[in-house]
Amino acid sequence: MLVFLSKKIGFIFSLKDRQWGRGSNESSEPHAQEGKKPSDGPPDLDQLWRDFNLRLSRLLGQKSGGGDSGGFKPDLKGAGIGGGVIAVVALFLWLSSGFFIVQEGQQAVVLTFGKFNAHELPRAAGFQWRWPYPIQTHELVNVSQVRTVEVGYKTTVSNKQPKEALMLTGDENIIDIQFAVQYQTKNAVEWLFNNRDPETMVHQVAETSIREIVGKNKMDFVLYEGRDNIALEAKKLMQEIFEQYHSGVQIMNVTMQGVQPPEQVQTAFDDAVKANQDQVRKTNEGQAYANEVIPKARGDAFVLMQEAEAYRARIVANAEGDVSRFKQVLTQYQKAPGVTRDRMYLETMQQIFANTTKIMMDAKGGNNLLYLPLDKLMAQSVANDAAGKLAASPTTAVTVNPPPDPLQSLEPHQRDGRNRDREAR
DSSP states (O other): OHHHHHHHHHHHHHHHOTTTTSOOHHHHHHHHHHTOOOOOSOOOHHHHHHHHHHHHHHHHTOOOSOOTTOOOOOOHHHHHHHHHHHHHHHHHHHHHTTEEEEOTTEEEEEEETTEEOTTOOOBOSEEEEOOTTTTEEEEEEESSOOEEEEESEESEEEEEOHHHHEEEOTTSOEEEEEEEEEEEESOHHHHHHSOSSHHHHHHHHHHHHHHHHHHTSOHHHHHTTTHHHHHHHHHHHHHHHHHHHTOOEEEEEEEEEEEEOOGGGHHHHHHHHHHHHHHHHHHHHHHHHHHHHHHHHHHHHHHHHHHHHHHHHHHHHHHHHHHHHHHHHHHHHHHOHHHHHHHHHHHHHHHHHHTOSEEEEEOTTSSOEEEEEHHHHHHHHHHHHHHHHHHHSTTOOOOOOOOOOTTTTSOHHHHHHHHHHHHHO
């Protein structure tokens, strides 16, 4: 260290003195008198040290004790003091070299003798200090920068890289994929010491993740509806791998730049896509027709089922009512057969005559028919009822003629037949 400092100071003095390092004035005078040039070889270290002490003594103002030469005699004490001052200055400069500045968005990792101390936290942005070299050094890591890795292409999508872009799907088809991965450094220590080549590592992890996901899905899913899902799954899988590796990487985004079949089969693939689209269109049309017809048919079927159910319920109820009524009649018939038989006959005839306005009756023992104008009789009965109501009123007097006997309008032989029928009963 002292030799280095002496050389440094000697160089500084040599800028002011051209004879520095070439000997004393006495040694140079013979050369000047003889007309010889001074030696251009390297200076003698002993002579440099003596000249340094001599000049240092002159700077400190210490002169020699005597002699006719008028020169100065080096003082070892003064030289020691000067060396101490220089050592202090050198120590200050050495310590001050440990100051460094960490820019915003960066972190500094301090190394002690080239090794990271686990207890030493990364330094944040600002004015920092560490022990100077060679005790400690530092490494700056930009943790706010968003880095990008491109897989399947370089710079532009048209500049494809077939070895990276061609991938095999789950249904054994080949597709061409280009995507970009944006990431940041979330741990400066892991980024520096757990990765040999961080960018290459991120590139390989991204390619491996996307190949694994594409290999689990079919080609149609990857090309159309599954592009966004594949990007999200790739981001999640890459982050899991980085966490396992402790690489200090945080995935920000995965962008799918292009997903298409290889160029060699692009034409055939377009034809297959058109056929698939036609199939989908036909299927949709059939589905639309089915959506129109099936609900209508189901509605009609439901109406028929309801009507059938109502008819069944009505028939069953009527049958049950008839059975109940028959049981009641049977009970009454068993108690009084004659009366029940006549009553049943009368009720039946009442039901028949209620819907009949004219009756033709065949008389026994003859070829004549008995005609009963029931409509006229009923009309006459209604008129008689009305007349009876008017006669009952105290303020109105109405003469009501008795209803004509329907037998009077019949022929004599018809009246005889009617009377014989009554007698037969």
